Amino acid sequence: MTILWTRCNNCQKILYKQDILDNQNVCPSCRFHFRISSLERLGLLYDEGRYERFDEGILPVDALQFVDSRPYSERLEENQRKTHLPEAVVSSKGQIGGIEVIICAMDFSFMGGSMGSVVGEKITRAIERATAEKLPMIVISCSGGARMQEGALSLMQMAKTSAALARLDEARLPYISVLTDPTTGGTTASYSMLGDFNIAEHNALVGFAGPRVIEQTIREKLPKGFQRAEFLLAHGMLDDVVDRKALRGYLIRVLRLLLNRHP
C-alpha cells in the first residue's frame, strides 16, 4: 500500500504527499523544509538532474577499533546498507545553468552526516579536482559535526579541507557553501563557513555547540530563533538565506557573478 497522506510535523496539517514532493520537499502550507538526501539534492540542482559521481571507491575503515554501544565497523555496514551510499558525502560533477561545477553533497541519513576521514578526504579531493580543472566548488553541508568514532582522525579533516580551500582561493576559483538543516560542530568550524558565499536554507540550524550546551555554560536563556539561519543572517554570520526552490537559480546567479560570465 502506498501512503498518500502525511502530516507536517511543523504545522500539523494533513497534506497530500505528492504535493510536498512536487514542492521539492518543502511544506506547501508552512514552508517547512524537510530534510532530503544527497542524491535528491544533486538531482534538484544540476541541469536536467544529470551529473556524474566520483571517488565512490574510497571506503571508511575502523582505524581505532572503536566500540561505543556497538562496534563502529558494524555501524558503518548498517549505514551503508540503509543508505546505499559508501559514506556520508557524495562527490559529483556536472553543469548548473550551463556552468561546469563540482558539488559535494552531505547525507544526514549516513551516521548523522558526520565527518570522518573519508568525508574529509572526499571533500579535499573534490576541492583539489576543482583547483586542477579550474572549476567552481560547492559544498552542501548537512552534518552533526566530526565523527566521534574516529576521534582525532576526524578532527584532522577540518585542517585538511580548510587547507585545500585555501589553495582553491589562491587559484582565484569560487567556493560557495550551502548550509542546510542541520550544520553543526566540526563542519561549521571548517569548510561550511569558508565560502566566498555562505548561504543557508530557510530556518536551517547552524552552529558549533548545540543550544543546550551553550545555555548550561553561560547560564543564560538563549534568544528566540538562536542558531537558525534567519537569526544568523541578521547577526552577520551568513551572506544570505535562500528557500530551497530558489536555490538553483540563486547559485547560477552567484556563479555568473563570480566568474564574470553572462547568460
Ligand SMILES: [Zn+2]
Ligand atoms: Zn507544514
